[in-house]
Amino acid sequence: LNAAARRAPRHHVRFLPAPAARDGGVAGLVATRVPVLADHPLVRGPRFRRLKMGAGHRLDVKASGVFVLGIGHGNKLLTDLYNCHLTKVYTVGGLFGKATDDFSDTGKLVEKTTFDHITREKLERILAVIQGTNHKALLMYSNIDMKTQEAYELAVKGLIRPMGKSPPIITAIRCLQFTLPEFQLEIHCLHETQQYLRKIVHEIGLELKSSAVCTQVRRIRDGVFTLDDALLRTQWNLESIQNAIWDCQLKVKTELEKTL
């Protein structure tokens, strides 16, 4: 950013005494435009020393995935996006047979169990139960009177969601892969933390009369931002960031206008 063109150094007019043209004559003044050295790039220093950046929804140390950042004036859009209450999609990987104190595979081991009795149908049954209970919570926290026509129309379009603070709610959950002892889930949720998702994995293990730890939490989607828009570590340079901002601008604007 600092290599980009900056405003040219100011010139100021200095009156330098010119040598007298005739002896005893009046010493004339010559007005010359001299660049002010205080504006020289080497004296002034780089134009940008800091940038103001803000972060979107939290992503903790052990998780990975899409992480939204705002730069400069974009920070104001971050609060608006937060108030939109859009769902986030996670891929959660789990492992049967172990239980740890912090529900992830790097924690202290608490117990070990067998898991041969677990089948895919049992898992899917449990997931359906979870989805059902969370759906009830969703309807309750969205503060819409269920008996109105308006509520029915919103429900048909799938737009019912809590527009204020609420505890974590899972709107959809399904199983992507199941190879004993590993399994992978896709979870759509609102207002959650990654530790909550790991706890869900642990509880799924308990419900199946076994135990489970969470090996991986990855956010695939955060509202309008998907994995395709995300920049890799090797792409953290000015051009790609500028392109990414440009591409996402339209999407963010339409979403904000739709919701607010």
Added chain:
Amino acid sequence: MALWARQVSRWCCLLQTALAAEFPRRLSARSSTTRGCRGFAPLAPLPSGNDVLPWRLQAYRHVSVGSCSPPGSAKDGSLSSHESNLPSPVKQEQAKAETLPDLNAKILYEDWDDIPPSSALEEISEEEAVQIIAEPLLPLQSSTLRDYVDHSETLAKLVHLGVDLSQVEKRQKAGQLLLNLDFEKDIRKILLFLKDVGVEDNQLGPFLTKNPYILAEDLEALETRVAYLKSKKFGAAEIAQMVSRAPYLLLFSVERLDNRLGFFKNELGLSVKKTKDLVIRLPRLLTGKLEPVKENLQVCQIELGFQRNEIQQIVFKTPKILTASKKRLRQTFDYLHNIMGIPHHMLTRFPQVFNSKLLRIKERHMFLTFLGRAQYDPAQPSYISLDQLVSLPDEVFCTEIAKASIQDFKKFLKTL
């Protein structure tokens, strides 16, 4: 008319004597207001009102002091009735105005033993006017060099050389040092000396940016140090290279340099020629602190488990390992040895892996395991050497080593 003016002025001065503290300010205020109205005279709507103006402004001053407003306004009224029909040229008004300060000055002499300030209304010749340079004063204290750079020749010449003053002013006392030095007397000699040593012209700017303190050094001391290095059989080009890359080198005294060279010879156990080679390649070793180097050597020996001859080989190939951070060394070694399963002798052969970023190694290794091509044992087929793993750019790595496209690599990285 003039009599009127003098009488009224004397009356005003008497009023003023009652307020002794305000005098100098008022005098200058009066003179400035009269000057101001001299300037405004051509623009005044009523040409006859010129005379009224100084008195009116005076009335303002009276009001500001707070005690003379009624007389002022009364005087004003009387004057305006008398003088509204008298056109007075500007010069007469000037003469009148000039008499006023004189009268005031006379009265002042009685009260104050002070040199009266020269009236700003004196006429000066054109030559003197030309020679007056009225510039705003330089600040006595400032945290940046920007305020002084326009007025100091030394700083201007340094900027033209390429010294980055914004970096220099962040150092302790460096800015003060530069301001006190004179370009012709001190800096020029040292710059010529540096050129003799072999620093290039376009390198002088960055050199001074990193090490402005060299301008305060004694020329003889610098020459002795260069002579010492030459006596240790460092060639002239090598000395030039070392000095350019480690600007602080010439600040160290001869004993200190000697101690450091001895230290490296003893600790590493290398021959004199190899130590010299090492120092030429990484002159920072001589200017940096010695404790971290010792600690790094201990880490390599005890925690990472390398033998002494292995350490010597590694350090000779990549001297940067001596200045690397211990945490990073430990993490990289842990990943390479325990997770990738690379034995010590392989690491001794390719020590560049310790210099590269851990994230890069991790990503590439995971991609290769995903493809099933992670084979680091030279005895097996489809062997991938460690230096290729680390040093190749992404595109070449994908096409040649992993035999996959870059899009696949990027998609895989997004799944991590």
